[in-house]
Amino acid sequence: VRRSRHRSEPGAGRRHPTMITYVVTFVALLVLTTLTFALSFLPHGAWSVPVAVAIALVKSALVALFFMHLIEEPVSSWAAFVIAFLLVATLIGLALLDVTSRWLVHPPA
């Protein structure tokens, strides 16, 4: 991790990931991808979807933080990107509530 020397330089005062960070991130992504692949062969249970979503979210966080350098961005950039994910989560959550409970309100004839 190095810091830019001059204040006027782009990225002044911000941390830059080094090559080691990229290699570690890449290896972690490979391991998680292989884990996801292996888990998909296990018999499915109530936990399989939450686990798959959790691993995909961890991988996304790694990509965004280190490959896309979100870690060196100010809070304004974080807000834009993270809020988009929260909005999508809300959308998916409410859509699922509707689809799975619709017949309680309108029972099939």
Place this chain on the structure above:
Amino acid sequence: VAEVAPRIEAPPLAVLRHQEHFEDLARQEHASHLGMWVFLASEVLFFGVLFTLYAGYRASFPNQFALAARHSDLALGTVNTYLLLLASFLVAWSVAAIRTERARLAGLLLWGAALLGAVFLAIKLTEYRHHFADGIFPGRYYAFAELPGRGPMAFFTLYYVTTGLHFLHVTGGVLLLAWIGWRARRGDFDAVWHTPLELSGMYWHFVDLVWLFVWPCFYLLR
């Protein structure tokens, strides 16, 4: 007496690329990055709607979705996942290279990533060709005798729309990386100013990020 003409040094990129309406290059870069994050946030919403449809239809047809997903080519889909991860790593490496003033290496790495992206597209086209041969078409043109019904039709229609839009994004990314790689090797960027390279890299990583969700939804579901 022969007079030696004074050599005129070109001003550094940090001076050339600084737009006067920004106080300094750091603020200009911050504005560019924020703009890119807002654009990518809108892309999250764009793909998010497709995943919402996926969640809704999968909740409606859980067993038929699992049956249909078994017909996706798991091997090709998984190879493509690793290809995109490797391409992302090359792009990250390229940013590290330009930040340490190795412009030609940075360009070469972007070309490597673009090449991997092109292989991804070729594999995806092979998959589509296999699906077409089976009569798997989107919407009302769906004619797969082995798995009739609305559930598999919904699955494969969403498969075409989601992977198709992703395909277009990868195509755009490949062209972008090839062009930016060429610019890097021409000497357009240096360690201080390389905003187009960083922003193009962000776009490529985002395309990779979307695939990290497409893959479990459409290939790994058993």
